Amino acid sequence: MNIRQLIKQHRIERLFQQGTFGIEKESQRVYADGSIVTTEHPKTFGNRSFHPYIQTDFAESQLELITPPTKSLEDTMRWLSAIHEVVLRSLPEDEYIFPLSMPAGLPPEEQIKVAQLENPEDVAYREYLVKSYGKYKQMVSGIHYNFQLDPSAVKALFEAQTEEKNLFNFQNNLYLKIAKNFLRYQWILLYLLAATPTVDENYFREGSPLRPQQYVRSLRSSPFGYVNDPEIKVSFDSLEAYVDSLEHWVNSGKLIAEKEFYSNVRLRGAKKARDLLQSGIQYLEFRLFDLNPFAACGLLLEDAKFIHYFILLMAWLEDTADQDAIELGKGRLAEVAWEDPLAQSAYSVEGELVLFEMLEMLEELQADDGIKAIVREKFTQFAEPWKTVCANVVVAIEKAGGYQQLGADIAKGNKLLAFERFYALSAFDNMELSTQALMFDAIQKGLKIEILDERDQFLSLQYGEHLEYVKNGNMTSHDSYISPLIMENKVVTKKVLAKAGFNVPQSMEFNDVQTAVENFPLFDGRAVVIKPKSTNFGLGITIFQQGVQNREDFAKAVEIAFREDKEIMVEDYLIGTEYRFFVLGDKTLAVLLRVPANVIGDGEHTIKQLVAMKNADPLRGDGSRTPLKKIALGDIEELQLKEQGFTPISIPPRDVIVQLRANSNISTGGDSIDMTDQMHESYKQLAVDISKAMGAAVCGVDLIIPDLTKPAQPNLQSWGVIEANFNPMMMMHIFPYAGESRRVTLDVISMLFPELPLYR
Secondary structure, eight states: OOHHHHHHHHTOHHHHTOEEEEEEEEEEEEOTTSOBOOSOOOGGGOOTTTOSSEEEOSBTTEEEEEOOOBSSHHHHHHHHHHHHHHHHHHSOTTOEEOOSSSOOSOOOGGGOOBOOOSSHHHHHHHHHHHHHHOHHHHTOOOEEEEEEEOHHHHHHHHHHOSSOOOHHHHHHHHHHHHHHHHHHHHHHHHHHHOOBOOOOGGGSTTOOSSOTTOOOSBSTTSTTSSOOOTTOOOOOSSHHHHHHHHHHHHHTTSSSSGGGOOOSEEEESSSSGGGHHHHOOOEEEEEEEOOOTTSTTSSOHHHHHHHHHHHHHHHHSSSOOOHHHHHHHHHHHHHHHTSOTTSOOTTHHHHHHHHHHHHHHHHHHTOOHHHHHHHHHHHHHHHOGGGSHHHHHHHHHHHHTSHHHHHHHHHHHHHHHHTTTTTSOGGGTTSOHHHHHHHHHHHHHTOEEEEEETTTTEEEEEETTEEEEEETTTBOTTSOSHHHHHHHOHHHHHHHHHHTTOOOOOEEEESSHHHHHHTHHHHBTOOEEEEESSOOTTTTOEEETTOBOOHHHHHHHHHHHHTTOSOEEEEEOOOSEEEEEEEETTEEEEEEEEEOSEEEOOSSSOHHHHHHHHHTSTTEEBSSSSSEEOOOOSHHHHHHHHHTTOOTTOOOOTTOEEESOSSOOGGGTOEEEEOTTTSOHHHHHHHHHHHHHHTOSEEEEEEEESOTTSOOOSSTTTOEEEEEESSOOOHHHHSOSBSOOOOHHHHHHHHHOTTSOOOO
16 A cells, blocks of 8 residues: 555645554662662552553563553653652652663562562463563563554545555554564664663573673664564464464464564554454554663653654555565564664664655655654764664763663662652643642552643543542532532621631621722721632732721722722631641541741841742742742732831841731742641531531631630630632642641542542
């Protein structure tokens, strides 16, 4: 089939470039010196029988990280990055992920435990591999690259041609063409991307085949790597021939199962090869790739894109490799794998010709300039082999003082990098922190995640057939529809709480600035809070703790509140300390003291300079993607400074605390201190009761309490309710400024999926 001609004639260039992608990455867990651990698969990752993202491959020490299928490589790599960060932050402190494919620091074989999976057949299969190949060869790791052509592209190509009358057969033949040509030219990818030039001598059963100081391109793809006996030859002439020949080797006992066939291309779409005759080939799995130690996740996005277009080229080529050409390609792969990585390949001319065809294809497909630049750079590496990944690995090994040492150094660096912004998933950093934290826990515990709307923080979570929808980290089907509507309206909230018998401060509501200001005499000298009727995150709130001193300040505060809403409240200020209670169901999970935005004088810097210095803390940012928010110096802050006799350019004396806000919201620059264990249980129960009055499954309750150690009494002198909040911020409990972390996102997951076993 002449795919190139069909694409050009029917203008389906863009459609042909679409597809679905998935990555499976194997890696060894190691200690700081690069030696492989002998510990069990970490229990914190839950049950491997259902985990969609974190599995084990051959041994308990060998992680397999699996991305969900995505429509873009950018998203695939984002998922791989996120899963990587979850794993690195969840591993024991003294464990790391080895960044190279060939194992180092191998323990005695008897200490290597095959993966203890629930299915006895899976364990038995691994024990068979031990007898056939030994444990060390099974410890080799790599990247499996899964790719499906867009079904619409396959259909469009089918409809554009006239030779094949059946779409089912057309699709099978198209995938077979890609597979056959890939096996013919796979050596090119190995030359450019291989990264296993050496291995520890004890890896080999009968002595190392490497000469002293010898480096090769890919031990993993050589006869000493993860390969079958040369006798095993499976036909790709047709789907029927593939099925028959693969079953022949299994039936003859040369392979214990079809999955023991270690081809660098596998036909995918059914569990058993024979079932492909009914289901058809749905996608291809490419298993050629060494881990790239210079990529934090083992694969660079630019290389993933290069592989994608190389696969498309295999369909684009006019010729289709026959079985003899496939065997030629396998032989060439073995030769190139054993070449000196710092020398030109014996087959460089062929490699250049193929990449030249690839560049022509990109022009005709009107592909993006980015992929063209990537291919041109790869093209130069045939003449300049020192630019290849493997050549750079050799240089790095020599500089580090050894293969294992290089792996150990990179592994430690990768773990440090994963903890650089320990509160975030860097690949999904455009989402709010509470959603990122929930995603972290869901990935760790094995819930299947689908991002329904990234900007709106909307996820679906699934365990088996149980499906739940979550917005903003804790808005779920467990809340009634009316609950957030009540809490959004502060007037209604107060009336509902008062009707239920809870202590609420007295207040008045106003619909316009003029009326509110005219009522200033009612509040003159009184300690009051002026706030919008419907607000969250402390927006538009001004607090006069010392009492309103003049009409102008009162009017200014009223104006600020009306910026956020059409109605405002002027409420009595309650004396005491404000605490945030995080309630889920029948339990208060966390209590937080939120210290209002402030700076401490040093006798040298102005308040404006002190704010800038405090804002330089890397934990401070916009407050949605960082645990703390930068302190502003706006109208509200200037009013607060005026109450204390300061301006932004004042230089406060040493150790004097300057309050920049009276309200203690983290979202307005406050600090968070966990007080869960210190809080009297009576207040925790009050918060639960208030949440129930709101009809909320998850609620943030703000109470003013003069003395948290004394039991609650039924009067405003003992406690008062300031607010009840739907979708309460969770990150300030998970990553408090001071005190114990409370991982409330795990409790949200437990509420949604009580049947899911969680290990904490």
